Amino acid sequence: MSAGFVTPAHLHFVRNHGAVPRVDEGTLRTWTIRVHGLVQRGTTFTLHDLKSMFQTVTLPVTLVCAGNRRKEQNVVRKSLGFNWGAAGVSTALWTGVYLADVLDYVRPLKGQAKHVIFEGGDSLPNGPYGTSQRLSWAANKEKGMLLAWAMNGLPLEPDHGFPIRVIIPGQIGGRSVKWLKSIEISAQESQHHLHFWDNKFLPRHLSPDAARDEPSWWQDPKYLITELNVNSAISHPAHLETLEISREPKDPSRMYTLRGYAYSGGGRRVSRVEVSLDEGATWQLSTVNYPEDQYRDMAYADEVYGTLDLTERDTSFCWCFWSLDVPVSALAKANVIEACAVDESMNMQPRDMYLNATSMMNNCLFRVAILKKETERNLQLTFEHPTVAGTASGGWMERLKPTGMDLTRPSFSDPPLVPNVVAPLEGSTSLTNPDVTRRISPGEFVGQDKQHPWFVVRGEVYDGTPFLKEHPGGADSILLVAGEDATDDFLAIHSEDARAKLAKFHIGTLSGLLPTAEAVSDHAHDTPDRAAPFLEPKRWKSVKLVEVTRVNHDSFTYRFALEDEDQTLGLPVGQHVFVRLKQKDSGTVVQRAYTPVSRRDSVGSIEFLIKLYMPNEKYLSGGKMSAALGKLVVGDEVELKGPLGSFIWEGDGHILYRGMRLRRREIGVICAGSGITPIIQVLRAILRDSSDTSTRVWMIYANRTEEDILLRDELDAFHREGHQRFTIHHTLSNPSTEWKGGSLGRINESMVREYLPSPSKEGLILACGPEEMMNLTVRPALKMCGWDVEGQLVIF
Template identity: 50%
Template sequence: MEKPWKYPLLVVVVVVVALLVPPAMLLLSLSTLPRINVDEADVNTPDKWIRRHPSMVRHTGKHPFNSEAPFDKLFAAGFLTPTSLFYVRNHGAVPYVDADRAANWRLRIHGLVEREVEFSIDDLKEKFQVVTLPVTLACAGNRRKEQNVVQKTLGFNWGPAVLSTALFTGVYLADVLKYVRPFRPMTNKHVIFEGADTDLPNGPYGTSQTLREASDIEKGIMIVWGMNGKALSPDHGFPLRTITPGRVGGRSVKWLTSIEVSDTESQHHLHFFDNRVLPTQVTAQQARDEKHWWYNKNSLLNDLNVNSAIAHPSHGEIVQLSKLLSLQTVASYDIRGYAYSGGGRRVTRVEISLDQGSSWKISDIVYPEDLYRMVAFESKFYGTLDLTERETSFCWCFWKYTASIEELSKSDAIIVRAMDEGLGIQPQDMYWTASGLMNNWWFRIAIHHEVKDDVDILRFEHPTLPGVTPGGWMERIKNAGLNPLRPEFGAPKQGNNHDAVSRRPLQEKCEPASMTDPEVNREKALFVVDGNVYDGTNFLEEHPGGADSIWLASGEADATEDFIAIHSDDARTKLKKFHIGRLQANEAESQGDDTTDAPPDDDPSASVVFLDRRKWKAARLVGVTGVSHDSFIYRFALESPEQPLGLPVGQHVFVRLRRKTTGEMVQRAYTPVSQQDEHGHIDLLIKLYLPCVAFPLGGKMTVGFHELLVGDTVEFKGPLGSFVWEGKGNVRWKDVPRSGIRHLGLICGGSGITPILQVLRSVLHDEDDSETRLYLLDANKTESDILCREELDTLYEQHGDKKAQTSGYAAAAGGGQVLLQRLKIHHTLSRPPPEWAFSTGRIDDGMLEALMPPPADDAMVLVCGPDGMINDAVKPGLERLGWDVSKALVVF
């Protein structure tokens, strides 16, 4: 077929694009990337070298960078999205690739192929036809915020702008596979892609496609290096990535280093634990706990589903009715938005309803992608841009419905739904899933009829606002106790069954998990949540946060805030079986007596020490000091410079703060690392668990600490804990005093050093105690993870035996031949450096036998660390060595 090389309209389009994006910018060099004006949020992150648009909506705090453009800016940008506004989905730090590394980049293609090869980017350009395709990438989480309003999913709050379009330049994967010749047959084989983001906790990002689909050139899968006439940006995969048109964004792997043909699908962590639609019956907590759901092949996502959204009217937009209706001409308003579908299917119909779905009107659709079908274009840098014979649709389209102002004045909502050529259509009802993916129920905008300055106006309200920004009719309806899955728009109309349905109260997934048992009405008070009384006595041993968390709340007038801050919906549901009645207000409360927070008259110390077991007290952040690559000491000022903290040795405190990015109140227990005799401040050693591939949201509490600035306040309550070291061999454990303890085994992992260090200091700084001996075993991943190393070394220099420190635990096991003074310290690392003098690997029975004191009436073991270390190694190991852990093992 002869190509129509001349077509005035498209020639103008392509020439304009080429002029706006100089072809020379396709050269693989970071010299094209601006290196100034780095966003303040990125300054202290691994991505501090990347410039990003300040208007992008961030979804995971400061790091990693996951963002979408404001909806109005994305839509105003038109068909091709500027790279600065192109949505970003990162699971960790962006691999740093400078010009030299880019020039030496190699793509390895291997596995079940006749010809294993490595290609440079220049090799790809020389051996295969260079092509450019317009492609819309869309995240499977687009519009997830709507699902999160109904019930929180596992993901963050994507809005309706998690899609973007670009001209991608590269080579077809089908051509490359043809060159390496995969072994036959093609069935039951997969093509696995892997990126260079190797610092992720569970390995680099990777996923796969079937070999049959990857070899089909009509699927359009590409290996690309160019984006809108420039090199790929760092956030979008520089210098090389895959593009899988028509499929969820997670199937396009960035920073591509490896392609493998295999007889099994990808085994990468996020190939299973992302981009899956679980059954709607599976809760978010079940999805966390019951991993088998993620391995069901029927949950795997590939093609995008049909979707659409309304961009205009925008959220909060106002139309003045009185002025427009008074005009002689017929006033109108253009309702506009986007639509897309997956698998190369074309959107064939977009319908608008102004009467809540009772009737529908056809909108006009514009397909900018079709302009590229009218002419084939070739250049040195773009290669061939030729859609003249391609029938697949890989891009979004735009639609418009012109409504008269009179129509709008009688409407309470604008609703849109789209249909594709496979007759896939957006459903009326939401299919909620724990992963929060593929949300495509009707997009609805509420219309409010109001009077402002004596003028009749229409005010438009979108369903949600992206990120943590509050607003939207879904939150408003839910906060009113109604069901956002059955939205109520406008005043009820007589005989309108749809309105009757919309006014159903909250139920099913929209209703917060019930914490009460209506069959129980006994009166007994242990702790109170939302005015209901719960008896947690039978749950003390099973409680994941320890019995202290319950004892601390017992007897309080209201523990609601504390409980809600740290418990999921599933935990709230479980609370129901402990419900024993309603709280009966006493006479003082009914009369408004507000003196309950005053310290009791017989406790003169209550106003002296800072900590209070029954009341949260605020302290201001005055400094942050780094102690390792991911751990910091946060210092908070007390109420006065001379005020004592009031924390017994072996006890800890509750800390709570309100997350800046989410507004969520969170709390956790920590053991301060402040010296016992210090006054006026409290120091917390915090190991930060920032968002990563395994935990996209990171640790709620530690991310909250990471967001703090000097001058911010957090709140403290305590002390709490079942163990107190009273000095000179005297302890109190579970309210039972014991004396004559002369040997303390101390075992810790990672940040579990904090309560151990507290005991170490107390014993070794006590001038009246010269008999207590201490045996410390500290487990970490790497040497840089050993916290408080300098202080431990100093204590050892003063109180330990150098022979024991350098001889290794094998020598320590030699029949007690190693001299022990007051302190013995030993480390074990799972990733030791060369010439490591201590132990390697996880704690085992051999270490416990050699490094802990033997079982005896005057010996105890204190442990703090991960549950796996405690329950899988320490407890069973000590039992095998003859310890009665019920009497001698203290778990902090």
């Protein structure tokens, strides 16, 4: 706001989905944009071609991230997206050529061509970033779509799309593809991964977890976001700005100027911004300043900007600024300042928040709370914005959340607002059943049969017995905390959807304190027992990161040192451990179970092979654990606890599963991606056991691309050494044209029949992969082939 109407490049917001392409001088000289598809004359343009063949123009355009103001929704409920504050909006003078002129040159085929698809030159796990526009819009010069090579009179900076990008005025920033390499005219919309798995405005009843797990919502074109909605924000007063008011004012007419911005989409002009100081009972009209209109007064042209001519253009593609002078005495009586923008189509900001899974397009009334502190002489007003961007804490939403206020439709008139600091509760989901009134003493709780496990979360008692068979982490994850306070473990692992299920198992409230337990983590003065294995199932123990090695584009091995270089790990084959650490930026504790890939006989260290779900794929906000692990550096410490799990391979065909000892000689394996990690331990134990000559293993390993196949050298070695005892079949869902190493597509029933053993009394299936794959593919396929999935399927 201080920079004014045009935002300098270094302040312009940035949203990229992966690494910025490196464009050196040689690359720049050979950079081309291919225009192809349903056209009469496909053409490949150089930058020089565009500049020489078409009119160079400049347009002022405001770009806005669809996630602007998302942090407000993330405070209510964590969504699939970053914590944008209200500054995901910037304006620049973009110079290039009209897309409409380029389309007119290549002549799209009438009656066939319907969409224009743009593809960038970035390298992402699921292919380059790409999205599309309707051809009827793209061919309309009044829509102002540009192929732009300059920003504010200078070449684009790398973060902003150097050497050339698309600019789509009036739409969300995600439509303005950077590092442009290809324009395809097509009968269908873009099929790029992020065209489907990003920038969707999903129905309000759909939770983030449900949305992530149900692909059909993302494929539905009804939920695609194009044009911006109307929105505004208050910039002044700023967050935590203070205003001193004398009890005996020398100037009773003293005024304060409220200020902010507003914008709308589709070229629609903001017609007014209204401000209320009494929660909507009355409204005042602000003064709206439209700097964009200054460009309508006269045309301009030179060698750099080309033609900048808005003299005959009615569309509004830029933000505007509003202001309102209000008496300081009125602010002293108010509890909140509310701003509401209205555009020329009579679209207006809603009073209440529309909570959605991606938290995009958040445009409810922008509210600044007013906190009051009285002194002998003065009244001090402190202004509090709804949130503070990013992971930092602050804002009235976090402060008032623990009071139980409905943050989607807040009211400030009832309780007095006083400045205080209250730690926000984690999550907004109720964990209890309001009909349960039973009080449970510590003695009754501790004395409960551990095979019918009770555990405590936030002072409430839950019976996990009915959920033992259904728990995704296996029964042992629940049995391990039987008779204990599991608050930290539960909240660190579970999503909002999982927390909502907890109320079903609520049986009472703990009426006193539990007996003091052993410390849950190591202390510097502890003396390790070097003869004992490192892991302890009831105790968190620290390990130090000593090495990180990249395996492929998104997977890394992390090696941690144990207490002593000669110490054994103490992890049975088939078991896993909990890993716990604090996020560096927010201090939030995150925790997840992983299976180490350390060799069975290794001492002094533990090694994990971990796929990081960073914000560039289906997980729009990335994984919490991935974000934390991605920031680790050598020397950092994490905590481990284990072993746990319901399966142990004891050797020579003997297994321990759910407390029963069984003998199994024909082992089928199904895994996907990083699901190889628990499997590799079992494979090593079977195929490197010189005393076991009869156990056979058949394996299907699914991945997206050949690069995603983990531990491939070791798997190939097993195949060479195992001869008839081990077979492996690969299948890829997104293979290259050169792929000859197995099947194409996802695992299905025919693969299970052909590449896994037939059901028998000696048979067992081990599986590890996404829950969706297990439930929708693996279980049904095994049933169709005759397997007893309840007794013969082990899912890690």
